[in-house]
Amino acid sequence: MAYDSNNIFAKILRGEIPCKKLYEDDFALSFYDISPQAPVHVLVIPKGPYENQNDFAAHASEAEMVGFMRALGKVAEMAKLTEGGYRAIANCGLNGGQEVPHYHVHLVGGGKLGRMVERD
Numbered sequence: 001m002a003y004d005s006n007n008i009f010a011k012i013l014r015g016e017i018p019c020k021k022l023y024e025d026d027f028a029l030s031f032y033d034i035s036p037q038a039p040v041h042v043l044v045i046p047k048g049p050y051e052n053q054n055d056f057a058a059h060a061s062e063a064e065m066v067g068f069m070r071a072l073g074k075v076a077e078m079a080k081l082t083e084g085g086y087r088a089i090a091n092c093g094l095n096g097g098q099e100v101p102h103y104h105v106h107l108v109g110g111g112k113l114g115r116m117v118e119r120d
Helices: 008-013 053-059 062-078
Strands: 021-024 028-032 040-046 086-089 105-109
Touching: 008 028, 008 040, 021 062, 028 062, 040 062, 053 062, 062 086, 062 105
Parallel strands: none
Antiparallel strands: 021 028, 028 040, 040 105, 086 105
16 A cells, blocks of 8 residues: 555645644654543654554664654653653554554553553
8 A cells, every 4th residue: 555645644744734743853753642542642753654663664764763763762751751651552554543544653641541452
C-alpha cells in the first residue's frame, strides 16, 4: 500500500492543519492529542512518509531511527512523564487500532494508567 500524503498527520507536518506543538526537530514533530486518553497524552510522529511501525523499521534511515528515538525521550521529559512513568504506544494496522496511516507513537501518563489492552 502506498503512503497517503493526504492523511491528517501529513497535513499537520505541511502546516495545513494547526497543532498544539510540544517539540520539533529534523526528525520528529510532537504535539498534544486533540482527544486525550490520559492526563498527559502527546503524539510523536516522524517527518518522513511512513505508514506504520513496520514501514518505518523497514525503510527509515539509521539517522531517522536514532533521531526519532531520541525525540521520544526528549518529549517524555518535556511532558514531565519520566518521573512517574508513562506508556509509549504505537498502534499498527487495523487490528492494532491504528486510525491515522502515518507512523506515530502515543506517550500517555500523568497518573496511574488502566489495563494495557481491553478486549472487545
